[in-house]
Each structure stands twice: as structure tokens, then as C-alpha cells.
Amino acid sequence: MTTETQDATTPAAGPAAEAPAVQHPYIPLTDDDRAAMLATVGAASTADLFADIPAPHRLPALDLPDALSELELLQAMQALGANNRVATERACFLGAGAYRHFRPSIVEPLVMRGEFLTSYTPYQPEVSQGTLQTIFEFQSLVCALTGMDVANAGMYDGASALAEACLMACAVTGRRRIAVSDRVHPHWLDVVRGYARGRGIAVDALPHGEFTLTGEHACLAVAQPDFFGRVSADAGVWGEAAHAAGALFVVAADPVSLGLYRAPADYGADVVVAEGQALGVPLSYGGPYVGMFACRERFIRQMPGRIVGQTADLDGRRGYVLTLQTREQHIRRERATSNICTSQQLIALATAVHLAALGPRGLRRVAELCYEKAHYAAAALDALPGYAVERDEPFFHEFVVRTPRPPAEINRALMERGIIGGLDVSDLLRHRMLLCVTEMNTRAEIDALATALEELA
Amino acid sequence: MTTETQDATTPAAGPAAEAPAVQHPYIPLTDDDRAAMLATVGAASTADLFADIPAPHRLPALDLPDALSELELLQAMQALGANNRVATERACFLGAGAYRHFRPSIVEPLVMRGEFLTSYTPYQPEVSQGTLQTIFEFQSLVCALTGMDVANAGMYDGASALAEACLMACAVTGRRRIAVSDRVHPHWLDVVRGYARGRGIAVDALPHGEFTLTGEHACLAVAQPDFFGRVSADAGVWGEAAHAAGALFVVAADPVSLGLYRAPADYGADVVVAEGQALGVPLSYGGPYVGMFACRERFIRQMPGRIVGQTADLDGRRGYVLTLQTREQHIRRERATSNICTSQQLIALATAVHLAALGPRGLRRVAELCYEKAHYAAAALDALPGYAVERDEPFFHEFVVRTPRPPAEINRALMERGIIGGLDVSDLLRHRMLLCVTEMNTRAEIDALATALEELA
Amino acid sequence: MSTQILEKTLMELSHAGRVGVTLPESDVPRSAERPPAALLRDELPLPELSQLDVVRHFTRLSQLNWSIDTHMYPLGSCTMKLNPKVNDAIAATPAFAEAHPMQPAEDVQGALAVMHGLQRMLAEITGMDACSLAPLAGAQGELAAVLVIKAYLESIGEHRTTIVVPDSAHGTNPATASMAGFDVVAVKPQPDGDMDLDALRAALEEHGPTVAALMITLPSTLGLFDRNIVRIAEMVHAHGALMYGDGANLNAMLGQVKPGDLGFDAMHINLHKTFSQPHGGGGPGAGPIVVSARLAPFLPSPHVEQVDGRYALADPPHGIGRLGAFHGNFGVLLRAYAYIRSLGADGLRAISEAAVLNANYVQARLRGAYDLAHDRTCMHEVLFSGRRQKAHGAKTLDIAKRMIDYGYHPPTIYFPLVVDEALMIEPTESETKETLDAFCDAMLEIAREAETQPELLREAPHAAPLRRLDEATAARKPILRW
Amino acid sequence: MSTQILEKTLMELSHAGRVGVTLPESDVPRSAERPPAALLRDELPLPELSQLDVVRHFTRLSQLNWSIDTHMYPLGSCTMKLNPKVNDAIAATPAFAEAHPMQPAEDVQGALAVMHGLQRMLAEITGMDACSLAPLAGAQGELAAVLVIKAYLESIGEHRTTIVVPDSAHGTNPATASMAGFDVVAVKPQPDGDMDLDALRAALEEHGPTVAALMITLPSTLGLFDRNIVRIAEMVHAHGALMYGDGANLNAMLGQVKPGDLGFDAMHINLHKTFSQPHGGGGPGAGPIVVSARLAPFLPSPHVEQVDGRYALADPPHGIGRLGAFHGNFGVLLRAYAYIRSLGADGLRAISEAAVLNANYVQARLRGAYDLAHDRTCMHEVLFSGRRQKAHGAKTLDIAKRMIDYGYHPPTIYFPLVVDEALMIEPTESETKETLDAFCDAMLEIAREAETQPELLREAPHAAPLRRLDEATAARKPILRW
């Protein structure tokens, strides 16, 4: 019954059949739409609409890969993704500013709701109460975590939040020099330097713990835990030193650690910044994350970024609006506190949902699990011949290990065993590795790490 | 600085710390809630509320695995999932009633919106217009695909839809015997037999194409394409034969094939059923899927299942309601057309979103790609020594290959090469394998299959 | 701005030429073998939309729905509880979502392990011996179980043709009995809501050896635990008939009592009620059945068995065959498995306790304002009658519609049929006391409104996307498609 | 039923003891090493909610938002276009979402390949030589580019301190200039909307050798393509200054013209406008910069390079350093990459054509009813002035609020500042002609209402979740947290 003949005009199988010019799903205009619209516009062709472009430069060649259909795109991206060796099916002991934590399953479906995902910055409050209230809640949660009076709607990330905090300290104090601990994450320090350089502000990176300030310093900025994971009991002393010099005390905190450790407000912080990623945000090769920014009430008019405030509508019903906008670039232009405009709202929302799901017990439990497992791991590694854990100061969930061989070599060997090792910090400290252990690491993983390291000694 | 002493009452790290009794996130009542509520109820304890249960049987032991936290649950399920060897990273040539097709990325986020996902059957139309209108659209889409007059809101799956169609034919004709082609999917035939047995209706499985009916037959039910993937040009003749015998002509269609092939209404179908899974629904080890059910207008009051109709509200605004409910179990009880109540609405919605995304061009393109690739594969396999494709009848995207060795053996070897082979149909036809090729199979996959089979000959 | 149309249909949004998604070109040469022209269709009248229009259409439609994720939804007999998102996440993982139902057992051991585990756990929770996961919803579970009973009775040479069903039963019970080829004999409850033992005795005696089974819901559709249940089972068994339990209300009994211990022979379970499968606006659900040992050989296909540590699909020796094309609604089974493992024995018990306490709390708070169908401790749901309000001029339907204005989805109304103006509230364990209090406050306010301004109720809802719809015309002149 | 509160806050919903998710017990022995008690906190005043309450809270809040997925959102300068869900799906795949930013390059070749490809494609689209993906939003891109210019100028011994910015510019331009340590000199447009060349000449001459750059938006924030752009670039270059392009409006130029060909030296691109990254209610976005060859050595860190077929992160030799902790908003970059690959050169060109045609269509349909700021062919957005309506008693703000009643998100208003009662409409390529027509019909109706019943506009919106909000009190007595 196989039929071999077929009328060439039959709408038939196969790509050779002459399909009508295919529309793109992202562009609804059809040929008839276009014709009708051009007639209304009074133009002969769409090309006419581009007549203001200097003719020699119009319609340049574009050397781009051919368009992919959605299926091909997904296949291509799957192939690319296969070249990443990620933590999904491996044990991961890498931290250093980006942390693998449990993300409750409710976070993603809520955050990815189209109404949150595809709305703009809430300029029209009557139809943006969803975003506005979640920002108000985010601000409140950041205050609760840090113990500070006020917080903004979020910054690009923790590092730029620290930089903006230092700039704010300069604006507040009228000084043009900032002091930063050299145990702040080196990348963050680099960001601070960049922002400071723009404004012509000097940066002193002071040896951690030895903070000698002068009357020139606008602030002292420290990280707690520091880059090597250590939590210092001296933070209160540093804060006093800063205040004694008339400087602000700026603390960069890990938000998960705040489930267990004292709020920076309690030891004198004037500004607290944090990288929010640890609260429900995927690693995503480094971004998008969100910076948390909180400070004392008296600085609110010098804060950078969006701020949401509570108010009422004409009928007296509670509502929220963007407020204190006279600080911002769209009103104050070159005299704005910062140029920041679009920030990381959706990620701020993710952290809010995450915290709402965890609650105080959940966050404390996560912090405790990190603490316990990291200390279990540290003890296990410290016991290995050839390895030594640096334990001169208390730590939270990251610690430094001295390795018998260059860490890069060890890491390559660990990867073959399905383990993502710690950060090679040999550039800072010879033969050292910075390891991170969180609630995501099972005891079996930690034991496997110890076994592997022993073999690699 | 390591501190080894710690006050036992400090809210401290580690599981040994005496946390307050942990609530479960699925149960919001706290101890104080419970106490207040019991006081209002006038009961001393919740146990009192269960006093009607015969005492000897109360609070039995339950031997269940310990509760898992969400993280542990996800880890446990990931470990279980790792024991499935699925098509994600393998080429798959398995069909036989469940098909791997491209699912546009918009389907899942829309279908999984909480408002669709977590609502009940739309008994209260004022607050259920979302579900109701999507059902109306689903019904309309099923009519468009099949060419029929009316469709219902969906059945459990294609197989049970076929069974219900046969029962409806009995109700319509007042006859108690049904004729079914023996090339209907064997599982479907089994379902038909089960439903028929309940009502005491006889089933004749007739050799495909040789449909001799009598005045006793309520219907002739065929599959087009049939279980072996063949599309017959004789369907019109069968329909006439059924009608000549006073029986209904029931067609089980593949919905993707309807992007290319004639609508069953065009060749005389009185009832058309289909498995909707091929339209945007994941394989999900066999369910949940959705049965499509469409028929001629004159049968609407005998149809099983929910039906949505258009109407208006008190202000004349268009709206939709569940209608023709006097057919249904909750009104008509033992005289209902079927006992079906909860069906597969969310899956019906997925097929509607899928079809809306594809449109007529997209569905035709998918069908064409299936056709071309299946025929390319068939030609390649037919050319292999030891293999022969059965090509006595035209086919769509599935075909039968004679294999030189038992198909089960071949499939095991294919799996080692990362290929999920075809269905072993040796129980029906010796040394035969039923293969399916869709738009998801690249040419490279098909070539790899041919190479592998050649090696295995 | 009130428009006549809340949202256009897909067809009204369609414009020739638009597409919602791109598809690849073919990467194989065009086959020389062409499909016979006579087999091809020439028109395919599907709507044509851009991607944004598709997304916007369904997003907007979704917002017209109320749901558990947005509102308290105390629909009696429906157990509208929290649907944990973690279960959805698990069901969406490719390792499960991409498993093909026809793959050899050796390649889907993970899926089979889940099914085997769920079979065991459901049998344990209900105190029964065997379980089949094949039924695709509650009603199909009923059908399967009744067919199993029929097959069993036939196997021992009994040809019984009658099933006794209380007239308070859910409509699927009699409809199922009739689909399975049985005649239905109804029995009424006594005034306290328990089954009337005399009526049952009379029915059993009248229909004597033709009675195959009693289909009974426990707790009953009146929200009550029948205090005579053990006695009832004895009476039924004494007549050689079997006890079938409609398990839709299992949420009240988790870890509190096992139906198997009470003499039940077979029972279906609604995973989309007790075990948190989202309702999806009308499915998918799943209706596994659990049975006593003597019925096990008659279970439907397939059944998951474990042999030498490997799982396999098997056909029970005298089974009633398949109920659907494959192995049940696997994605639903997976969610139920995850749910049970999230709770464990203590968690399940706590679920029932909270569900029952919540219902009794609502009963206590509302009993002054609404007539109770039966004034006694209820189980997971409480049944009122709106007859007092009806006397004031506001029917149960009006009360229900008025609840919408207060932001609560109406409860189940006019079911069960045996109670005048029935209004059945099932709060489930998922709601907080604060929500229950606000709900009760609203109900009390509505009761006051029913007395003082019943027209307010009769015209409700006032604050929904639409006002009341004309159902009569819809049924008389059906418009079922665009 | 009007409640005083649309949705309680998390804290108002909190009840001590509730939890939203379970966490595991520890599987390791308790460490003997305890954290010093002095370091521990004793209170942690976070809200405590059940899982259902969390889900319901955020679901309900989301419904109070309007968005591209629900409404036309013609916000000028913001390019509120379709955000394809396939891009979200890709960004969510574990292979990308679980990649750690500190992993060695050899283990993240997939991620680096995406970044490298995007660097190349963005450079190609804009006709520039090099690209950095590090900036985390448009404003940070501006800052990065201006710092790059500064570093470059310093490297050739030029210490220039002034940046010229048209006063129609977006606020981030002057704010950026000042963050980078420059003084800002403003120039006005001429009446036809193009830059006033005399004013520019005067500014360049007055500030002479101190001028580092002109920051100019193309098409301009007036929605116009400056016909003198090549001349402008020549003038700027003649003074030894550089041309900085604000690329927020790139959607009008894809495949139509390459800024690099017109003489631009540096430019930032808003991936969250032109390249379909969803706005997320205010980010995340990404603001990659593209530069000419002479600026490339000064780009920020990290830059992705390909050596021997392997990708690696590198620091440009004289780079300005890092802008954020890691490598840019990778998830956003990934979406933009997927978007460009979905469209190819022809698709991108078609995007611009449709965006520009749509804007001109709106202009043609509304020009009779609203005053145009400049009556000439516009690009991807059209700029009206509400001055005629203001004379009737309805300001642009009132028009905007009234649009809400008709179901359209208001356009951008009061920007740019140089146009009186500005009302800037950017329909994007994503809307259908039907939607544009309905939108224009509504705008025409509103124009009529402005004449006949301006109070209707002044009191609008009437049909939103809230009426107008008291912004003055919010700023005067700030309540910024619970």
C-alpha cells in the first residue's frame, strides 16, 4: 500500500514542503498587520522608519550564529552544561563567598511567579503592591537579622554593598579615607578599591585585628566571619576603636552565621552589609545574588538604593511606596547618594521567602548544622598525617587547612573522586586550602573527603 | 581562643541542644493554639475527639519509615531516581502508547501556577473561571483536532476513554456487544474488556481490517494509527461497515498524527478518543496523562465525564459553568452515564497550553518531523543485514522491525550504548521490535542506533 | 470599565500566521515514501498566537481561580489541604518525569521502588494486606475494588448481584456499583447519623444471599465515625457479604485506627485528598485500593513485586486486568510517597488530630448560629444545615455565595443529599487557628446578615470576578465549544 | 468587605512555634569545641509561619502586581518585552545553577563558553571590539565604562575632569559621572530633539581639554535617532574626548546600525531591556559594556578568554578591577545568550523593526489627541506631552493613573525632565496589533475624558487594588520596617 506519488502542492510531510514564511514566536506582527500599520503610519516600508540613521551605516552585516528553534536551543545548552562539573552529584567543600545551602522547595515556584518575575521596579504603587510589600518585608527581615534600625531594598551584591557602605561613611563623616580589614574577601576589597578610586577616596587595607585608625578615616570595615571563616570575639573592641576615631564601624556579615552569632548591631556596627546568596539563592556561577545593606536610623537620608515605606491610600488602606527618593539618581542626578537604579529585587524576594520558610528555628538549625559539620570535618582533617587545620581562632563553617601538596593538585585529584575541594589560597598562604562545610554535606561525604585526602597526602 | 566550656542552657550549636518540640510545617497548630481550641470545644484532649472509635482499635502501631526532613527527602528521592535509566541523556526509540515529544518551556510554569494546581473541580463558577474557561478551550481544541462536534473535559487516559466510548455506544444503541480491532494497543484492549465485564457486555476482538459486524454490535472500535504504527486508508470503509450494522464507529487516534492526517470525523467516526500525553505531557512512567473524548452532537446527553458550557452572569457577562450535570454520578447516582468524578484536569490544561503554543503550523511540523525521521530510520534499519522493517502498510512514526536476535537481548546491549531501544513485541510477533521515532531524535541518534544494531546483528 | 468578557478565548486571540514556539527544521533527507494524499488533512483550525499572548492568556485565566495557594477552601469531603511544593519538585525531576512506562523493569528500579514502598505503606496505614496503585482516581478505585469483590465471590462460586449503599453515600458509590453490574439497595442513617442497624438488618435479610457487599464511607459523609462499625462488619460478614470502605475521608483516621482492624475487606484511598496530591482543578488524582488477603489474587494489573531485591511488574494470578494504559498515575503516587515519608507515623497521626480538632473547633464556634445536622463530636468535617437561614430567606446556596465576598471559598453544599440544606465544612489540618477564627467570624456575620438582610446573600457574590451564572440556560442550550 | 489591609505582613502572620520547612538532625557527633558564649545571640526575631501561610502570603502578594505576563506594560525607556520562559528553564538547570563561582576554570568550561560567546555576540551586535560582562546593571555598566575611559585617558597622560551629558539624559548618567569623580556639564537638545550642535560646540570649547567624554543615549531618551550623530562623534573626538553611549535603547538598533560604526568608544547594554532578562520588580539585570580596541586593556575583571580551545577567566592588563564579588550576573548573561541564539541576526533585526513600527503606529494613532514632543518618525518609543490635557485639568499623572482603570500599565511619566508633562510610551515588539489598537482606543477615550470629566482622571485609579497612595507622608515620616 506504500504510495510513492504525491501531488507537490499537498501540505505534506518534510521540510522540503514550501511552508509559508515562518513567524517568530517573540514577534507577533504578521505581514498583514505590518501592511495595515504602515498605512496608518504613512510609511511605505519599515525601512523608511529608520531613515534617520546615516545611510552608509544602515543594515550592517551581523555575524551571529544561526537562529535555533527552542528544542535545538535546549539541546545546545544541555551540551554546554555538560561541560560543567557541578555539585549536584558531587560532594562540594567550596565556599569563599558563595555557599551551597539547602533551598526549601517553596522558594522557586513563588519567586518565579510571572507577576513577580516580569514586573518593573514598582513606580506605580497602585498596581505594584506585591513587589512593594515584599521589599518592605525584606527590609524588615534584614533589620531583624542584623539588629540594625533600617535597611534598603538591596544592592547588587555583598561586595558592592560594602563599597557603597564605605562611600556612605565618607559622605556621613565628610572624610576621604577608609580603613578595611585585610581579611575581607579579596574580591570584595578589590570592589571597594574600585568604587573608592572613582570618588578619589583612599583605601587602607589594615592587618586584621590591628586596626589603628586616624581622624582621617571615615570608617573601619571588617568581615565577621572573616575570609578564612573565623569569628572574632574582638569585634566590639574594633567598633569602639572606630567610634573613638570618629569613624563608622562597617561590618560585612554572613547571613547564615547570624542564625547563631550575635547581631552586628550588638557589637557596635553602624552599617551592616551581607551577601544574601546563602539565603535561598542558587550558586549560579556567581550571580545574580543580592547585597543586604542596613544601618542606623540617622543615616537613612544618605543611604544608597531603593527604599520602601509604609503609607495609606486615599481610603486609608495600608499600602507601600518607594520613598525617600530625593536621595536617588532620577531626582538628584549628579548629587545622588549613588547611581544605583535597577538592583536585584527578585533575589531579595528569594531571600525573604527563604527566611519566611525557615523562621528563627530553621535559620538557627542551619547555622548549627554548619557549625557541627565543619568542626567534625576540621577535626577529621587535622588528624590526617600531612594536614593541619589552622585553629588559632574560633570558626564558623569555613577553615584553613595546610596541605602536604599544592592544593590545585589535590583538587584535581579530588574531582576525579567526585569531590569539589576547597579554595586554593596558596596565593595568600602557601599550601593552604580554604574549606567550607554546610548542612548540605553529609557525614559520609566528609568521611570520604578525609579518606581521599589521606590517600593524596 | 578556643572555648571549651559552655553553659548548658546557652542556645547553642548542635543537635544535643534541647530544642523546643519541633512543629511540622504541614501542621500549623501550636501547643497554645491546641489548648485554646480544646477549651472552646470543651474537650480535655484531642484524644477525646476520637472517642467514637472502638477503644481496642485506637492508636494502632504504624510501621512506617521515620519522617524525613525536606533535605533528606530530596536526597532520598535523588538516590532512588538514580536507579532509573531515562531518556534525558540517552537516545530513546520507545513509544507504544507513550511518546517523547518536545514540550515548549512555557507549558510547565503556566500549568504549575498555584491557582490552577491547587484548586478543586470548579463547583463554584464565580471563583473558578480560570479552570472553567481552560476546560472550554480544551473541549474546543479536541473538537478542532478530531473534527468532532463536541468533546468533554477529559477522561483518565486514552485507554479508559476508549472503554467509556464503547460503553456509551452500548447505551446509545441499546446493544450489549462490542467489536474492537485486535490492533488496538493490547493494554487498551484489556481496559475495554475490564469495563465491559463490569456491565456484562461481550467483547469481540476482531482481526484488524476484517471487521464483520452483526446487528448485535454496539460499535466497532479501531486505532488509527494502529498499535504497530500503521495508518490505514480503509478507515472510511470500516466506518461504513459499522454504520451499515447500526453500530457506532469509534476511533482511537494519536493526537500528534492529527497534525498531518485526516480528522476521524472525515472518515465517519462517531466517537473519537485519544491519549493526550503526546501533547506536552511528560512520560512520567505512565501517568498522569489525559484521555480525550469527542463525539457527534447527538450523543451529548450520553457522554461520560465533566462538560463545561458557556453562559452569562446576572450582568450579562460571559462566563462558563459545569453543565449537563444530570448525566453525572452526583446527580443521577446509579443511573449516571459513568462513575467518573475527579479526572485529569491539570493534564488537559497542559495539552491546551501546548496546542496554543504550537498552533496549527507547529503541530503539523511536529507530525512532519516524526514522519520524516521515522521513515529515515526505517530505511536505515531495513538496509541492515539481519533486520527487516515490515512495510506492507504506510506508517506514521512507529514501525515494526524483525530482529536477528531476541529483542530483549538487543535492548540490553543498546542500553549499554546509551540507547533505549524499541518495545519487545515478541509475545505478539516472534523476534519483532516496535520502534518509535519523533522530532526528539536527531539524525545522529538514528545513525547511532543503526550502527549499534548492525554490530548486534 | 466593566467589560463583557473577562478574558477572550484562545480562538478570539488567534491571528493567522502567529506562532507561539519555534520548531527545528528536519535534519534528515526527505523520505521518498510519501503518505498517501488521501490520508492527509487540509485544514487544522487551531488557534494561532504569539508566545506572549499564550503566556498572558493562561496567567490571566489562572488569576480568576481561587485555590489552596490563595484562599482557605473548606470544601467538605474534598480535603483541600496544603499541597507541598517539594512533592512537585520531586515529580518534575527528569529521573522520574522522563521514565518511559514501557521500559524494562531493570531500567526503572527507582520508579518501581517508589511504587512498591507506597503499596506497603498504604497497606500498613489502613491495616490491610495488599494494595494496588493502578486506579486513576477515587471512582476508579471503587470500580476496581467492587470488580475485585465480584471476581472473588465468583471464584468461590457466589453470584451475588446486590450492593447495599447508605443513601448518604457519595454519588460515585451507587454509580460504581451499577458500572460493576450490581443493583443498589439504599439504607438510611438513624437520627444520630450512625447507620440504622435495623434498616441494615432488614436490607441484608430481604436481599439475603444476593448481597455482595456493603459500601460504606468511614468516617461517614456526615463527618461522623460510626460507633457501630464493628457490629456492622459482623452483620455483613455474617451474610457472606464483604465490607467495602470508601476511604475518601481517611484524613480523619491516620494513625488513629486502621480500617483493616475493623473488618473492612477492601477500600479505596484518594491520594488527592488525604495524601496531598494537588487537585489541579479536577485531577489528576489517584485511587489506590487496599484489600484483605483473600482478595489479593484478584487485584488489577500491574502490581509491583519484589523478587531477590529487584522490583518487577506482575499480574496478580486471578486479577481483574488493567484499568488504564499503564501503571497508574505515577506522578501522583510519587507525591504521595514523598508526603508519607515527610511525615512518618507520628506526623500522620498529628495530621488526623489537627484535622479533627479544627473541625470540632469550627463546630463549637458556629453551633449557636447554624443548625448542626448531628450534635456530636465530628471527625475531620462538620455538617451544618442552613434550614434556619432558609427560613429567613437565605438558602444554603446564598450563604455559600456570600462567603466569597468575605474571601472564603464556599464549603460543600447540598451534599450529602440526606441533610436538608447541607453545608459541609472541612477545614483540614493545614489552616491556622487565626484563619479558622477569621473564617468563623465571617460565618457568624453571615448568619446575622441572613436574618437582617437576606437579599444581600441572595445577590451574592458581590466581590467576585463574575456574579451568579445562568446554569439553566447553559444546560438547556449548551454551548460547549467555540 | 473592603478591608483596611490587602495582605498582612509576615510578622503579622507570625505565631511562635510555627515552622515553614523541616531541617535534618545532625549526623555528626556534637563537637567538643563550642562557640564562645559571648559570640552567640539570644534572640532572633524572625517571623514564624506554617508552610501554607508562606505560600499563600507570597502568592497573594504576587497577584497585587501587574507584569508583562499579565498586562501590556509600555514603560518608556524600560523595554518591557516578552521574557521567554525557555531562558528561565535553562538558567534553572543544575548544570548552570549549581556551578560554583570559585571552581577552577577546567570544571566550568560550559559556563565560560556561554560568557565568551556572549562577549563576542554583544561586541558584534554593537560593532565594538571588546566586551565585559562584569557590570551588574546598567548604572554599574556606566560606572565601569566611565572608569575605563578615565583609566585610558590617564594612561595616555590626560587628566580630564568633565563629562558632558545632555539634560535629557537618564539620571544614572550624571550620577555615574559624579561617582567616577567627574564634573557634569549639561547640554540641551534643539527643538527637533536632536542635540544642539552649537551648544555642544560651546560646551566643548568652554571646557576644552578637561572634557573626558560625551555621554549620549542613542536613540535618545526622547525616542529619536540623532541625525547628527556622526558629526557629534567627530566633534567630540576632535577635542580628544571619547564617545560614551548609553545603550538602554539598543532595542531600536539591533541589526539596523552598529554604534561602533558611528564612532562610539564605549557603551553599556541593559540585558534586562533589549535582551529579555525579566525585570523581577527591580532586578536582577546586567549591564555589560562594549568598547573600542584602545579601551580593551582597561576593562574590569574578570574577562573570559579562550586559549588553545579552553576558556579561562583573566584580568585585563590595565583593568579597573572588580565590580562585584564574582563574574557578573551569570544567570542573566545565560538568558541573554539564549535569547540571541534564539533569534540570530535576522531575528534581531526583525525585533528592532517591529519595535519601531509599533511605536510609530501608536504615534500615528494618538497624535491627534495628545501633543507630540517632537513630530517626526520616532524609534522604539514615542514621547508625548500631556500639556493639552493639563490645560483641561488632568495632568500626565492623572492620565497615567486612569490607564490603570483600562487595564494598561502606565507609561513612563515625567521623564525625560526636559519635556513638559512627559508621557513616554514604549510598546516593544512583543505586543500584537490588536493589543496596540485596544491600547490606543483607551488612550483616545482618556483624552476625551480629560476634556469632559477631568475629575475622573484626577481620582483614578478606580479599579486597582488600592487608590492613590500618600507618598508625601511616607517620605516625611518614614516607616521602613515592621
Ligand SMILES: Cc1ncc(COP(=O)(O)O)c(C=O)c1O
Ligand atoms: C466520599 C467520596 N467518595 C468518592 C469520591 C470519588 O473520588 P474521585 O473524585 O477521586 O473519583 C469522592 C470525591 O469526590 C468522595 O468525596
Ligand SMILES: Cc1ncc(COP(=O)(O)O)c(C=O)c1O
Ligand atoms: C536610558 C537609561 N540609562 C540607564 C539606565 C540604568 O540602567 P539600570 O537600571 O540597569 O541601572 C536606564 C534604566 O533605567 C535607562 O533607561
